[in-house]
Amino acid sequence: MNLFIALIHYPVINKNKEIIVTSIVVHDIHDISRAAKTFGVKKFFVVEPFEGERKIVERIKRFWQTSGKEYNSNRLEAISILSLQERFEDVLNEIIQETGRTPVIIGTSAQKKDFEEINFKEVAELLKKDEVVLILFGTGWGIAYEELGKVDYFLPPIEGIGDFNHLSVRSAASIVLDRIISQFKTL
Amino acid sequence: MNLFIALIHYPVINKNKEIIVTSIVVHDIHDISRAAKTFGVKKFFVVEPFEGERKIVERIKRFWQTSGKEYNSNRLEAISILSLQERFEDVLNEIIQETGRTPVIIGTSAQKKDFEEINFKEVAELLKKDEVVLILFGTGWGIAYEELGKVDYFLPPIEGIGDFNHLSVRSAASIVLDRIISQFKTL
Numbered sequence: 139m140n141l142f143i144a145l146i147h148y149p150v151i152n153k154n155k156e157i158i159v160t161s162i163v164v165h166d167i168h169d170i171s172r173a174a175k176t177f178g179v180k181k182f183f184v185v186e187p188f189e190g191e192r193k194i195v196e197r198i199k200r201f202w203q204t205s206g207k208e209y210n211s212n213r214l215e216a217i218s219i220l221s222l223q224e225r226f227e228d229v230l231n232e233i234i235q236e237t238g239r240t241p242v243i244i245g246t247s248a249q250k251k252d253f254e255e256i257n258f259k260e261v262a263e264l265l266k267k268d269e270v271v272l273i274l275f276g277t278g279w280g281i282a283y284e285e286l287g288k289v290d291y292f293l294p295p296i297e298g299i300g301d302f303n304h305l306s307v308r309s310a311a312s313i314v315l316d317r318i319i320s321q322f323k324t325l
Numbered sequence: 326m327n328l329f330i331a332l333i334h335y336p337v338i339n340k341n342k343e344i345i346v347t348s349i350v351v352h353d354i355h356d357i358s359r360a361a362k363t364f365g366v367k368k369f370f371v372v373e374p375f376e377g378e379r380k381i382v383e384r385i386k387r388f389w390q391t392s393g394k395e396y397n398s399n400r401l402e403a404i405s406i407l408s409l410q411e412r413f414e415d416v417l418n419e420i421i422q423e424t425g426r427t428p429v430i431i432g433t434s435a436q437k438k439d440f441e442e443i444n445f446k447e448v449a450e451l452l453k454k455d456e457v458v459l460i461l462f463g464t465g466w467g468i469a470y471e472e473l474g475k476v477d478y479f480l481p482p483i484e485g486i487g488d489f490n491h492l493s494v495r496s497a498a499s500i501v502l503d504r505i506i507s508q509f510k511t512l
Contacts, residue, residue: 175485302399308356
């Protein structure tokens, strides 16, 4: 299964809709790695332009590769699919290098986008047809998609009961992966 | 909908299967509150016997009720369903006081339990019939169910692709709530 995901720290927006770079949140790295590994994701890309912030991710990786390994070997397994990148283009290049193909790029957002939508089952069907799929998750107040450039489709926002849908990116990524893989298993 | 959830910090086990008390993880409080609020949970109980640890939760609540309110009012909304308790019995008492009924207590675990199982759809059906349901989530290496006492059913472990299913409790709680509410909406 050629499923890839990326957590974007730039370009994202802040609450005033300005384009910013966000810093690394340690729990994002752990939780999303663990969910990605659980749901068969090939690589979990973390896009972070600031070198100092990337060093935090490298330190987390190194911890689980060395002293943390004995304490909890599962974390090493989860973190082994993590790929740290400076720019979004580097993600695309790595996927092309690894698979020989350009991925179908799928955006996620807590707000409904006026753009071509794809549902969870259709993503599962793409994966079943051995397509290369990259799903994007944002930090801050969400990805600045105009700045990021090309996205092929958007998944619908995750809706619960009522108007409130302010999930953490850790929760949203877990739910999105669960929904796609649950559909994938029925195909 | 009478759906309640509880995050248990005692009695839980450590990696050597000893019964311990775990400390509060700030991201648990935020992420699970936000997911609970999204999926229509009436109250999110945090069970923590240590007073010093409970103070951390109180401080988080107070932050979003005061200086954090202007920065992000969604967090206040999410945290407003949080109920901090010293013991598991206090959770049951509060639910009985609030609803007049004893809840159906449903355990979760990353390992399959040799106990009566309930699936996600059946939980949704209980909720549809206006039953009071309490779902338990563990910290550490999971809840010490023998020590906790009465559980009526277990949900099956969340399975992805392959053997790895080491999700964070934040991811697991989000997925469990999404699965139940997705079923609930189809009834």
